[in-house]
Amino acid sequence: xxxxxxxxxxxxxxxxxxWHDGTRLVWHELPRPLADPSIGTRxxxxxxxxxxxxxxxxNHPPPSGSTIAAKRSRVSDRSVPKLNELLRRVGRYFEGERxxxxxxxxxxxxxxPFQRDILVALRRVRYGEVVSYAELANLAxxxxxxxxxxxxxxxxxxxxVVPCHRVVSAHGLGSYGSLGLDYKRRLLxxxxxxx
Numbered sequence: 001x002x003x004x005x006x007x008x009x010x011x012x013x014x015x016x017x018x019w020h021d022g023t024r025l026v027w028h029e030l031p032r033p034l035a036d037p038s039i040g041t042r043x044x045x046x047x048x049x050x051x052x053x054x055x056x057x058x059n060h061p062p063p064s065g066s067t068i069a070a071k072r073s074r075v076s077d078r079s080v081p082k083l084n085e086l087l088r089r090v091g092r093y094f095e096g097e098r099x100x101x102x103x104x105x106x107x108x109x110x111x112x113p114f115q116r117d118i119l120v121a122l123r124r125v126r127y128g129e130v131v132s133y134a135e136l137a138n139l140a141x142x143x144x145x146x147x148x149x150x151x152x153x154x155x156x157x158x159x160x161v162v163p164c165h166r167v168v169s170a171h172g173l174g175s176y177g178s179l180g181l182d183y184k185r186r187l188l189x190x191x192x193x194x195x
Contacts, residue, residue: 004080008087010094018090020083024105030159030179031094093160096190098127101161117141118152125166128191132170150174168195 003026005019016031086104093099102123108116121140125131131139133146133153140149153164154177165187168174173195176184188195 004083006083006087008090010091013094016090018083018087020080020086021107022080023082024107025086025158025161026107027157028159028161030183032179090160094190098191100127101163104161106158106161114140114142114145114148115152118149119162122153122162122164122167125163128193130166130168130188130193130195133167133174134170136167166191166193 003019003021005017007015007017008031009015010031014031014033017027017029018025019027082105086101089099089101089104108119111119117140118136121136124139125136133150134144136153137143137145137149142148149167153167154175156162156164159165165176165184173181173184175181185195
């Protein structure tokens with residue numbers, strides 16, 4: 001598998017990264033301000049160890065015979081049209097446009113049936129809507145698995161495309177990992193949701 005890493009800038013948000021194999025999204029880092037020292041930390045670590053991104057932030061060696069092609073430059077429209085379309089959509093999203101990522105193809109290798117159920121249910125939560133962790137578990141066909149649904153969200157490697165920012169706790173925003181609640185609140189506000 002040859003994976004391309006492309007950085008993008010979202011005005012007012014910072015710099016993010018999209019990892020793509022030409023047809024599927026493999027990893028996505030939401031934009032952070034340039035002053036944030038953790039930007040690209042995972043990307044640099046993967047390039048150093050020549051590993052591919054995988055579920056839950058755990059790196060596994062790439063399949064035998066694969067190459068990692070980490071690129072920081074713009075990719076031409078002829079070389080990776082799906083990547084360029086995804087980059088355009090992400091840009092429009094951060095400009096405040098209502099964007100749907102439901103058709104964006106993502107790497108599903110290594111996911112358990114439960115994780116796939118949660119992923120499918122979460123991708124059905126539309127722009128401007130929110131669900132609780134318990135509602136997400138129910139939508140996925142796993143009632144009473146709200147903690148496991150929360151764990152899935154905490155390890156989501158496809159923010160926006162698998163919109164874990166749209167999952168809230170029964171009593172407030174819930175959490176949003178290293179980006180924090182202010183970031184989650186900003187994403188929801190961008191979609192017209194206030195909590």
